[in-house]
Each structure stands twice: as structure tokens, then as C-alpha cells.
Amino acid sequence: MSDFLSRWTGLILCGIGILSTLALAAHGDLTLYIHPRYVVFTVLVTLVGAVLLALAVWFSVTRRDQLDHDHDHDHAPGQRPVATVTSAVLVGAAALALLVTPPAVLSAERALTSTAATSGGGDVAAPVLVGSDPTRFSLRDWATILGAGSSASDLVGQQADVTGFVLLDAATGRARVGRYAVTCCTVDAQLFAVGIERSSLPAGAEIGTWVHVTGTFTDDDGTTVLSPDTIEEVPEPDDPYLS
Amino acid sequence: MREGRSGQVRDRRSPVSTTPTGPGRKSLARPLLMVAAVVAVAAAVRLLTLGAYSPLPSALSDGITLAASVVIESLPFVFLGVVISIAVQLWVPTKIMYAVIPRRGIARRAVLSLLGVILPVCECGNVPLARGLMLRGFSVADSVTFLLAAPIVNPVTLVTTYQAFGWDDGILVSRLVGGFVIANLVGWLVSLHPEPERLLAPAWAAACAAAPSSRERATLARAAGMFRDEVSAMFPALFLGAAIAGIIQVAISRETLTGIGGHPVIGILALMVLAFVIAICSNVDAFFALSLASSFSPGALVAFLVFGPMIDVKMLAMLSTTFRVRALAGLTVLVALSALTIGLAVNLLV
Numbered sequence A: 001m002s003d004f005l006s007r008w009t010g011l012i013l014c015g016i017g018i019l020s021t022l023a024l025a026a027h028g029d030l031t032l033y034i035h036p037r038y039v040v041f042t043v044l045v046t047l048v049g050a051v052l053l054a055l056a057v058w059f060s061v062t063r064r065d066q067l068d069h070d071h072d073h074d075h076a077p078g079q080r081p082v083a084t085v086t087s088a089v090l091v092g093a094a095a096l097a098l099l100v101t102p103p104a105v106l107s108a109e110r111a112l113t114s115t116a117a118t119s120g121g122g123d124v125a126a127p128v129l130v131g132s133d134p135t136r137f138s139l140r141d142w143a144t145i146l147g148a149g150s151s152a153s154d155l156v157g158q159q160a161d162v163t164g165f166v167l168l169d170a171a172t173g174r175a176r177v178g179r180y181a182v183t184c185c186t187v188d189a190q191l192f193a194v195g196i197e198r199s200s201l202p203a204g205a206e207i208g209t210w211v212h213v214t215g216t217f218t219d220d221d222g223t224t225v226l227s228p229d230t231i232e233e234v235p236e237p238d239d240p241y242l243s
Numbered sequence B: 001m002r003e004g005r006s007g008q009v010r011d012r013r014s015p016v017s018t019t020p021t022g023p024g025r026k027s028l029a030r031p032l033l034m035v036a037a038v039v040a041v042a043a044a045v046r047l048l049t050l051g052a053y054s055p056l057p058s059a060l061s062d063g064i065t066l067a068a069s070v071v072i073e074s075l076p077f078v079f080l081g082v083v084i085s086i087a088v089q090l091w092v093p094t095k096i097m098y099a100v101i102p103r104r105g106i107a108r109r110a111v112l113s114l115l116g117v118i119l120p121v122c123e124c125g126n127v128p129l130a131r132g133l134m135l136r137g138f139s140v141a142d143s144v145t146f147l148l149a150a151p152i153v154n155p156v157t158l159v160t161t162y163q164a165f166g167w168d169d170g171i172l173v174s175r176l177v178g179g180f181v182i183a184n185l186v187g188w189l190v191s192l193h194p195e196p197e198r199l200l201a202p203a204w205a206a207a208c209a210a211a212p213s214s215r216e217r218a219t220l221a222r223a224a225g226m227f228r229d230e231v232s233a234m235f236p237a238l239f240l241g242a243a244i245a246g247i248i249q250v251a252i253s254r255e256t257l258t259g260i261g262g263h264p265v266i267g268i269l270a271l272m273v274l275a276f277v278i279a280i281c282s283n284v285d286a287f288f289a290l291s292l293a294s295s296f297s298p299g300a301l302v303a304f305l306v307f308g309p310m311i312d313v314k315m316l317a318m319l320s321t322t323f324r325v326r327a328l329a330g331l332t333v334l335v336a337l338s339a340l341t342i343g344l345a346v347n348l349l350v
Helices: A002-027 A036-062 A064-068 A077-100 A108-112 A139-147 B003-017 B025-049 B058-091 B094-100 B105-113 B123-135 B140-153 B155-165 B168-192 B202-210 B220-251 B254-258 B266-278 B285-292 B298-310 B313-319 B325-349
Strands: A160-168 A175-181 A190-196 A210-220 A223-233
Touching: A002 A036, A002 A077, A002 B025, A002 B058, A002 B220, A036 B025, A036 B058, A036 B220, A077 B025, A077 B058, A077 B220, A108 A160, A108 A175, A108 B058, A139 A160, A139 A175, A139 A190, A160 A190, B058 B123, B058 B220, B105 B140, B105 B168, B123 B140, B123 B202, B123 B220, B123 B313, B140 B155, B140 B168, B140 B298, B155 B168, B155 B285, B155 B298, B168 B298, B168 B325, B220 B266, B220 B313, B254 B266, B266 B285, B266 B298, B266 B325, B285 B298, B298 B325, B313 B325
Parallel strands: A190 A223
Antiparallel strands: A160 A175, A160 A210, A175 A190, A210 A223
16 A cells, blocks of 8 residues: 555546546636636646656556666655555545535635725736726736725716625624735735625525625715615626626 | 655565566556546546535635645646656756756856746746756755746736735835845845755655656656655645644634725734735735725735745645754744835835
8 A cells, every 4th residue: 555655646636636627627727726828838738747647657667677776766764654554545535526526615614704805916907997997807806906095976877797705793783895806826815895785685694695686876974885785695696806 | 767766765665565476467457447437436426416505614614615726726737847847857958948047146046047038837837846956956056046036027917916915015026036035035034044955854855866867868757756756745734834824824813804994003013923824826916905905005005915925834734844944933923024114115105
């Protein structure tokens, strides 16, 4: 077993990574982990990696004698049990995390403990109210506009049309609609959120419920919040992260 | 190529490898069929579970998502690094290397640290590449210099840093110059070490010592063997690093660090810890830093942008395949102090 693992762990992990990446790509879910602009690059290079891995496995099996002397043996004899256990745990955990666990969006619970960002961030141009169609603004754009100090009176007549998940702050009783933005991969996800009138939320809406809101901004006790004209519960969108 | 290292283990393995099975079709069919079956089952499981409902608690689910995201993001860059590393070892003629790269000391390291400009691979891909350089006979100091500088001076990093910051606050220039200076400083210090091989993990030092000086013929089988060796070393480290990064990010709220804000000294330390923890790719970390720009000093941003590409949890895991733990600790302290100094200097000057 330990011989097998020390020989194959890296290749198995490599295979798990390739399989997971290609399956996610085929299913259109790769953007749950990386920014859309990297999808083509990732898939192409992963395909090259798959070919190389297949060659490596092929030569390992067919020319075992010739290549055996090349084999990577990094473990001193005394460390072998530890190394074997580590390898087994790594392979098991990687298989569970990358092959069995259904892909998931970062949770709204995590968002509750995050500070929402207030400036556009990343490579996205700052929103300009003048001359643009505000109904095309995302939650990031609105959060940036509000973060720059615009109040309800600056935004009179501006119609918002946004989709995000509900965030309820137990301490203050306030409600927000939030959405993550990703600049490279999910690790750098940042929360953008805009306050919303809590009374307007659909019945049964809880933390993490996705809603589609159209409405205008109003002043609620010194905070600028979204006052919905329409608000409806919607399923999680295919592109849950703003990009 | 690695006879020396395997020389140590050949005795232990010999009963297996010298068994005269003979590579007949029958004996090959079984292992290959098994591989195919495992791949098919794994693919079926993945495709069946892709749309399934996940009953996991949110913290566990987030941890898995974050760790998986680090792996999936790094995967193509590791492949790219391994492929370039193999190409450098097998196909770049020694003559060209000698013609282009100065022979000695400071000039040699300065040129090597700029090699990143033509090899646009970020930090994960640099590890296999630096290992390839060592196997080609480059000294430890040369390889470390390349390793530290390349993720910062690479063109993609420079373009994205420019997109994010332009020429504001000298962040781009400080990052480029800072990365170059730290890499060459560390390289110079390593070159003073009387026995630089002692900085290397024993198995890796043996592999380097055994690397043939005159190169063998480049065959597909040899390239495949090198790919296997590099993948065997890199992937366990990458996965371990990604898992640790995922766990830390769920355990420690990012806000405990970003909340520290604009203090000219503590802010720098906070962003360096953040860079260490989130293990973000150097090609795009400028965009992430931009989002912190409103609450942190330019010096803190520069420290983040200089320290992160050189040292983070994922990098340390990957570097542990090559360096001793003590060497890595020294390297981390050295780079951290240098990055802190550069951050402070930027805050004083800007």
C-alpha cells in the first residue's frame, strides 16, 4: 500500500484535479471557481495536462523497468508510515472535495460576517450615473455609488434592477441584498451589498434567499436603502458571482 | 537523470522492479484496464453529483469551495510551469544558456531574476521551473533569485498592476523594484552560504547531484518520466497548501485583518499576513489589492504585492518539496523583513 501510494499519489491527485476541472467546464460550472476570462485558458492547458498525464501513466505501466530508477522517492524510511497516512488522507479528501461534493456558491452566512466592499474593485470601470442606463447597474455598481457618498436625494428617479441574496443582520434588524464579485478565483470573492427595506422582503425570505428587485432609493433613518417596486424570490442564478 | 537518488532506494525496491514479468500484452492489459475503470467511475461520480443538493454546513461547504478554487486556479499554471521546466531541461541547448546568461555572481543573478519577463508564469508554475534550473546545474542562489523575482517581474503581473493602479503612489514601480531587489538580496545571501546544498531537502539535493552533466537524448518517454516526477512532487504539496488556505480562510475572518486599516506600520503587517493567508495568484493580486486601497496606506499595498507572490501558505507547501524547513523559515523571515522595509520606505516617501 505504502509503495503504491508513494508511487501514485501525485498522479492520482493530478487526475482528480483534471477530471474535476473538465467535468465542471462541461457542465458550465467552472465559473463557480474562477473568473470567466480564465475558462478557455484553464480548459486548454488542462487538456494538455491530461494528455501528458496519460503519457506518464502509459509509460509508467508499460516501461516500468526503465522508468523505475527515475522514481521520486522523497521519504526517508523512518517517515514512511506518516507519509503513507498523509498521502491516503490527501487522496481521500481531494476525491471527496473535488469529485463528490456538489459545487457550491460561497454561503450567505459567510457574507454576514464579511465587511461589504464599497468601491468597485478589480478591473471593472467605476459606474457613471450620467448618460448610462441605471437599470443595468449591478449590486457592485450601486454599492460603489453609495459608498462614494451618494444619498437618496442624489439618486431620485434612478431605477435599480438587481439580483442578489438576502442578508439579515440580527443585531441591527437591518436587511441587505448582497452578491459576491470575483476578480480571479473564488478565494478573492468580495461581498457587495445594498440596504433594502426589511418590510418589503417577500414572506419567508431568509438569509441566502435569492431575490430579484426593481425599485428606487430612499432614505431610511439616515441610511440609503432600496425601496422595491417589485421584489420576487428567484432561483440562484447561473452566474452567482459578479465578474 | 535521478539515478543517484534512486540508487539509495534501489535495494529496497529491487524485488519488485527486477521481477522478470516481461512487458507482454497480457500483463499490460490489466493495469491499464484498471486505470481506465477508475477514471470512468470517478468521472461518472463527478457528473452525477454535479447538480446534486449539498447538505453540508455552510462553513465546511465554504472551506471546500475555497480550497477547490485554489486548486482549480493553480492547476493550469502548474502544468505550464512543468512543461516549460521539461522544455528547458531537454531542449534548450547549453550553448545558448552560456551565451545569454553571465557566468558569475551578481550579474548572473540579475539576469536570471529578469528571466520572468520572457517566462510569464506566476508563482505556482515557478516552483517546477526553478527546480528544472537546479537540475540543469544552476546554483541554489541562482534558482532562488529566479524563484522570488519571476512572479513579480512577469509581464502579466506588471500589466494587471498597471491596470489596477496606473502610476499612482509609485505602487507599480515600488513593486517591480522591490521584487527585483529582494530577490537579488536573498540570492546574494544564499550565495554566501558555505554549503548551499544543505538548504535543500535531502532527497532533492541528491537528485540534483545525480543530474547528468552531459544531457541524455530527449525522448517522449523521458519527458513523460520527468512530467511524472514533477507532478508527483508538486501535486501533494499543492493540494495540502490549498487545503490549509481553505481552512484558515474559514477559521479566521478576513475582516480581522482588513479592519486594521490605515496605520502606517501595523497596516503593512496586516496586509502581509493577509497575503500569506489568502495565497492569491500574483498575476491578478493587484485587482484584489485595489479593493483594499481605500483603507490601507500605499506602503501596505506594496508590501502585500511584494510579499504575497514570494511567500504564502501554498508556496511554502510547494517549496517544502525542494528546501529544508529551516531554510524556508529563514527565507520567510528575510523576505518578510525586506517587504516590511520597502512598505515603510514607500509610506515615508509617498
